[in-house]
Amino acid sequence: MKDDAQARLEELIDKLRERDHRITPQRLAILKILVLSDGHPSTEQIYGQIKEEFPTTSLATVYKTIAMLKEMNEVLELGFAGDSNHYDGNKPYPHTHLICVKCRDIIDPEVEDLKILPQQVAQRAGFRLVSHRFDIYGICPRCQSEEQ
Amino acid sequence: MKDDAQARLEELIDKLRERDHRITPQRLAILKILVLSDGHPSTEQIYGQIKEEFPTTSLATVYKTIAMLKEMNEVLELGFAGDSNHYDGNKPYPHTHLICVKCRDIIDPEVEDLKILPQQVAQRAGFRLVSHRFDIYGICPRCQSEEQ
DNA sequence: GTAGGTGCAAATCGTTTGCTGATTC
DNA sequence: GAATCAGCAAACGATTTGCACCTAC
Numbered sequence: 001m002k003d004d005a006q007a008r009l010e011e012l013i014d015k016l017r018e019r020d021h022r023i024t025p026q027r028l029a030i031l032k033i034l035v036l037s038d039g040h041p042s043t044e045q046i047y048g049q050i051k052e053e054f055p056t057t058s059l060a061t062v063y064k065t066i067a068m069l070k071e072m073n074e075v076l077e078l079g080f081a082g083d084s085n086h087y088d089g090n091k092p093y094p095h096t097h098l099i100c101v102k103c104r105d106i107i108d109p110e111v112e113d114l115k116i117l118p119q120q121v122a123q124r125a126g127f128r129l130v131s132h133r134f135d136i137y138g139i140c141p142r143c144q145s146e147e148q
Numbered sequence: 149m150k151d152d153a154q155a156r157l158e159e160l161i162d163k164l165r166e167r168d169h170r171i172t173p174q175r176l177a178i179l180k181i182l183v184l185s186d187g188h189p190s191t192e193q194i195y196g197q198i199k200e201e202f203p204t205t206s207l208a209t210v211y212k213t214i215a216m217l218k219e220m221n222e223v224l225e226l227g228f229a230g231d232s233n234h235y236d237g238n239k240p241y242p243h244t245h246l247i248c249v250k251c252r253d254i255i256d257p258e259v260e261d262l263k264i265l266p267q268q269v270a271q272r273a274g275f276r277l278v279s280h281r282f283d284i285y286g287i288c289p290r291c292q293s294e295e296q
Numbered sequence: 297g298t299a300g301g302t303g304c305a306a307a308t309c310g311t312t313t314g315c316t317g318a319t320t321c
Numbered sequence: 322g323a324a325t326c327a328g329c330a331a332a333c334g335a336t337t338t339g340c341a342c343c344t345a346c
Contacts (some may be wrong), residue, residue, distance in 0.1 A: 005232045022320050022325060045309080058328045063311065078231025082336075084310065098269060101278050109269045121246060121257045127286035130249050134282050136266045138275030170345050172301065191335080206303045211336065213301095231313070232335065 005035045008090055012074060021068060029053050030065045034075065034089030040097070040106040057072035077134075078106070094118075094132050100140035109136070149184065156183045156238055160222060161195075169216060177201050178213045182223065182237030188245070188254040190232035226254070226281075242280050248288035257284070 001009070012031050029050050033041065041049070043062055050057050068088060069075040076088040078097065086106060098109040114134065122129040123142060139147075149157070160179050164171060171285060174282040177198050181189065187199070191210055198205045219224040224236040226245065234254060262282065270277040289296075 001250075014179065020321095020325090024320070024326065026327070028194060048343075056328075058312095061327055064326080067312090077229075081225075081227025081233055083228055088155055092192035096269065098273055098275055100275070101173035102297080107273065109273045110222050112265075117260075121244065121259050121284050122286045125246055125255065125257045126283075126304080127246060127248070130285045130287065132282070132284045134280070136269050136275075136280045137278045138270045144274075144276055168300090168346095170300065172345070175301075204303075208304080208337080209302055209334095215337090230334085 001032075001036065007037045010054075012069075012089070013073060015072060016068075018033075025052070026057050026061050027055075027065050028056055030062060031089070034069075034087065036119055040078060040088045041085040042086045044084050046087070052145065078135075095133075096134045096136065097123070098136050098138065100143055101137050102139055102143040149180075151237075153291045160217075160237070163222060164216075167220065173249060174202055174205050174209050175213050176197065177205075179237070182217075182235065185237070188226060188234040188236045190234045192232050194235075218243060226283075242282070244282045244284065246284045246286065248291055249285050250287055250291040253288055 003043075009031055012035070013023060018029070021027075031045060033046050033049050043059065043066065047057070047059050047062050049064065066075060066077075069087075069089065070077055074089065074092050076092045076094070078086040078088070080086070083104070091108070096109060096111045096114075097106050099106050101146075114132070118132040119129050154169050157179055160183070161171060164175070164202075168247050169175075178194060191207065191214065194214075195205070195207050196250070197208050198210065213224060216226075217235075218225060219239065220242050221239065223243070224240045226236070227233040228234070239256070244257060244259045244262075246255050247253070254279050262280070266280040
């Protein structure tokens, strides 16, 4: 495991302990999957991966673990209508996503920061800023080359 | 009905005719609701409103009409995981939204255009741009004042 | 008259919940 | 040992679909 993934995993474990959450084998496996994923795995993908190690694990456990991480603000949820949610356990704060509409791959592009724009827009309308989401949809290079 | 809403309604009717879609009373009512809404009504809200005029209308008809408009690119769909989708029939192209996380009100804020940013980000990663979505979440003035 | 639309009910899919037996601490 | 958790199945809510009847053109 890469150093930064290892460090993030230990950080998460510490935070669970702080809150008196138990470190069960299933939770540990889910945390590992999250910190080791480059992409933004969906619940189904996490479920599929964890079944390799713990075949009896249920989807409910995946959901419950993620709900716990959400409550701790240690995972970023990318919800999609009519599709599984995807999760980022490494950068649990708003950031730009580039999403392929064909293969549904999600990457973090290099992008100039939006900086104070969300705060500015919210303030101007009298809103107290909570968060924001910026998704760019396109066709990824691989899917482009596969077009006829 | 305001002039611009009237004009948009006629535009939509023309586009339906062009494609040999029939102008049924239910469809007309849904189109009216869409062009007259300042906000971004959800399917449930559209359903609720249309029932006042046509009590027998079904949710399925609302969904089917919206699916037709989506296919014609005449409505912008704002999908939310675990919530009804919302629709904008007046500005059926990507634009920034400001969303209250408490009352779920959605407004179009005055905002400097993102301009070429989505295209720039997509291009840099080799993606062909399809669309984008920029949502800012916060607490609206009314909900702030209602906080004890 | 006929292609297309409406409305109903059933099916679907992701997610959540209730509960019982098992496990971490 | 006790509080928490895992796993199962049932419940849920938004959306979609199949189909018989109906209606705009």
